[in-house]
Amino acid sequence: MIDLLKALADPCRLRLVGALLRAELTVQELTQILGMGQSRISRHLKILTEAGVLSVKRQGTWSYYRAGEGNAFFCAIRPQFELELERLPERNDDLAAVALALEARRRRSLEFFDQHAAQWDVLSRTLLPVPPYLDRLLGRIPAVETVLEIGVGTGALLPELCLHAAKVIGVDHSPAMLEEARQRITSGGNQGAELRLGEMTHLPIADGGAGCVIANMVLHHAADPMTVLGEIQRVLQPGGALVMADLARHEREWAREQLADQWLGFEEEELKGWIAAAGFGAVEIERIAAGAGQEPVLLVKAVKE
Structure with missing residues (x-):
């Protein structure tokens, strides 16, 4: 308790925790959000991490920080703590800056896919091979x-x-991707398919409008995976199914630039925890082993509770 109170007894660290309760963020993003130097931010992050307030996930050369569960006392006071954060004078500006950081991730992804839509199938298949899993x-x-x-x-x-x-x-x-998809379904005579322009975080479909949501190699492109999972839960009808395939955790750092990947795959337990926290039950994850030169794939099925 003493370590926690010492760690939180600083306005900058309060703001850092407030930002990281909203999203997983890198040191570089946090320097922009708070308008402070990297060494100062890193020092505060170290104190908060050692106190168990934050946890850090390393992916290649990047480190993502988020609110952790390593301090039982912090977990106990967290609901009231979050309410008190709203009284910080910088709170509105910090939340707006977090939103801008996530929007920057989304914009980079959009620009990449618009540019590479015509070559995407070949590009993804040859640069980052995976074992057969579609069946x-x-x-x-x-x-x-x-x-x-x-x-x-x-x-x-x-x-x-x-x-x-x-x-x-x-x-x-x-x-551009939707145009490629439209040409495919038109040439194949698939009249039952309807295409809509929209974000994963704001799906253009009513609450409970789908019986099943498919996310095939999508989540590792999401700026904020937890928000996406929450939105999937919203559009599923009660008892509806989430069916997902994504990359297992890997170390191919170049995938960030060459394939617009936000995340270098996911750990099974991490993914299972996120899905459960989003309101799903009966979470099943199967790992498809990789062959030579391939990356393993995680197949997921979960049911909206």
């Missing part, structure tokens, strides 16, 4: 009336999804 992913889709695929990309899965549901909706934030 197992499709096998997890339950019999429902409406399937929603987020991050539909060039629409490679749409023909198969149209065999599983009477109505298929594909959402992507890149107009």
Whole structure:
């Protein structure tokens, strides 16, 4: 308790915790949000991490900080602590700066996919190979009336999804990607597929409008994965299924630039915890082993509680 109170007894550290209760952020992003030098930010982060207030996740050369659970006393007082943070004079500006940092991530991703839409299928397949998994992913889709695929990309899965549901909706934030998907479904005669422009964090579909949501190699491109999972939970009907495939944790740092990856894959327990926190139950994760030169894949199925 004494260590915690000492760690929190600084206005800058209070602001840091307040920002990191909203999103996982890097040191570089935090320097911009608080308008302070990197050495000062790093010193404060070290104090908060040692006190168990924050945890750090290292991905390649980047370190992501977030509010942790390493201090039981902090966990106990956290609800009231978050309420008191709203009284900080810099609070509104800090929250606006966090939003700008996440928007910058989203904008970089959008620009990349608009630029590389026509070459995306070849680019992703050759630069970061994965073992075959699509049959197992499709096998997890339950019999429902409406399937929603987020991050539909060039629409490679749409023909198969149209065999599983009477109505298929594909959402992507890149107009260029949607045009590639539109050409694919038009040439294939898949009249049951409907394409919509939208963000993963603000899906263009009503509450409970889908019986199943598919996220195929999408979450590692998300600026804020927890927000995406919460939005998926919103659009699923009660008992609806989340079916997802994504990369297991890897160390290919170049994927950030060459494939616009926000995250270098995910740890199984981390992903399971996020999904459960978003309001899902019966979370199942299967790891598909990698062959030579490939990266393992995590297949997920969960049910909205």
